[in-house]
Amino acid sequence: AQTVTQSQPEMSVQEAETVTLSCTYDTSESDYYLFWYKQPPSRQMILVIRQEAYKQQNATENRFSVNFQKAAKSFSLKISDSQLGDAAMYFCAYRRFANAGKSTFGDGTTLTVKP
Amino acid sequence: DTAVSQTPKYLVTQMGNDKSIKCEQNLGHDTMYWYKQDSKKFLKIMFSYNNKELIINETVPNRFSPKSPDKAHLNLHINSLELGDSAVYFCASSHPGEQETQYFGPGTRLLVL
Incomplete structure (x- = not known):
């Protein structure tokens, strides 16, 4: 069974600084997707970034980028130039490369941004 | 337009x-899911329909x-509610x-009293 581990229950960062959130996963599959979702106090789950396992190039979305290490089964999220609006709970998720496969979510990391 | 809506x-x-x-959902997606998020914010899949x-x-x-009358709708019915059912769905x-991106x-x- 796939598992996703976020070892940092809480993180904090100073506004405008950079922070990295960790995620590791366990799978025997070779093709899969990885995601980071953001859940602000509004509770809405918002997709931040996604990565296809067959792509070696790390995904980037504006201030958000990932460090995908397939052999190490690691998928960390880097937030550059942190903003107050980045404060939220962040979930790492794994999804099989198959139609309608279920996603496995980590337990989340609460990010606090200090002004 | 709201992509995935829930009521209430x-x-x-x-x-x-x-x-x-x-x-x-008005995205034309084939697959829908229900997740439960408990008080500790743990997110767990419950059901998936394709x-x-x-x-x-x-x-x-x-x-x-769960009941899916058509592929745009997936309803969740809960009988005999218990205190432990309190969560965000x-x-x-x-x-x-x-x-395979999921839209929530x-x-x-x-809240069950």
Whole structure:
């Protein structure tokens, strides 16, 4: 069974600084997707970034980028130039490369941004 | 336009009651899901439907019964509500053509008294 581990229950960062959130996963599959979702106090789950396992190039979305290490089964999220609006709970998720496969979510990391 | 919508957003009810949560997506996706997020914010899949057919049914009490009248709707009916059912329930949808990205509804906060 796939598992996703976020070892940092809480993180904090100073506004405008950079922070990295960790995620590791366990799978025997070779093709899969990885995601980071953001859940602000509004509770809405918002997709931040996604990565296809067959792509070696790390995904980037504006201030958000990932460090995908397939052999190490690691998928960390880097937030550059942190903003107050980045404060939220962040979930790492794994999804099989198959139609309608279920996603496995980590337990989340609460990010606090200090002004 | 709202992509994935849920009603109601808040639901407060007594133990033993039966309640339903509705979900609709206008994205044309084939697959829909129900997730439960407990008080510790842990997010767990409950059910998944693909083209109105149940494909994932995690270890969920049979008091929970999903119903998909068409592929744009997935409703969740809960019988004999218990205190432990209090949580936020999220509906989501996905399509293989979009790298399997799941789009979530706003959540329904259920409080059982």
